[in-house]
Amino acid sequence: MWSTEPLTNGTNDVCKKLGIPIIGYSPLGRGFLTGAIKSKADIKEGNILNHFDRFKDDETIKANYHVVELVNEYAKMKNASNAQIALAWIRKHNDYPDKYAKFIPIPSSSNPKRNHENNTAVELSDAEFDDINEKLSKLKIVGYRYSKDAENFLNV
Template sequence: MFVSDPLHNGTNEICRKNGIPIIGYSPLGRGFLTGNIKSKADIDKGSILNWFGRFKDDETIKANFAVVELVTEYAKAKGVTNSQIALAWVRKHNQFPEKYARILPIPSSSNPKRNHENNTIVELTDIEFDAINEKLSKMKFVGTRYGEQDEQFLNV
């Protein structure tokens, strides 16, 4: 949800036509979509997130927070976690093979509770999926996905 470029930059179409799955790396937006990162103070000093443009300062985090609010809205309505909504959104694409390549989300955690949470399937209705996509299409995210020097290697 925080990075949906592959759905719109031609990657999805090529992968769909050729039966190649897309690996949904960091489908929780490096933890951002969980709602646990509200300011720079929520990021450990030694975290790699400090190198990424989308986490560079409080203003950038605040500018991007609308996506977290969107996820939180649906999580509260369904009585599930933000992580489960974000992963449900990724998985929902797989119900439309005529439009999307298969997407395999790979959330990571060394915490058994989080692994269980991330692997508990939550379903979005078609209406919920469409509404989320409509709202996401209007969001513009601030900051680079990685460090500025690394951005040149994305979308090549």
């Protein structure tokens, strides 16, 4: 939900045309969309996130937290977890095969409780999906997914 470039940079269109699914790697934003990371202090020393632009400092984390707040809003409304809402949003794209390629989110966790949560589907209505998309389109995301240099390899 905070890396929507495949929807606008031509990736979706080409994958849809060729029947290639889009794999949602780290669909929970490396835990960010769950609300687990509110500040730099929430990232342990040695964690790879310390090398990614979107986690570089408290200012950047705070600047992007509006995405988490949107997910929180829907999680409360649907009596679901943030993870379930983020995953539901990705899966909802599959309800529109004329507009989107097939999307397959691949959340991961070594925690059995989180795996169960991630695999307990929550459904979004068409109106909820449209509302989330409209709100996401108005949010500015600060920082590269990885770093400026690594970003060049993401869209090859």
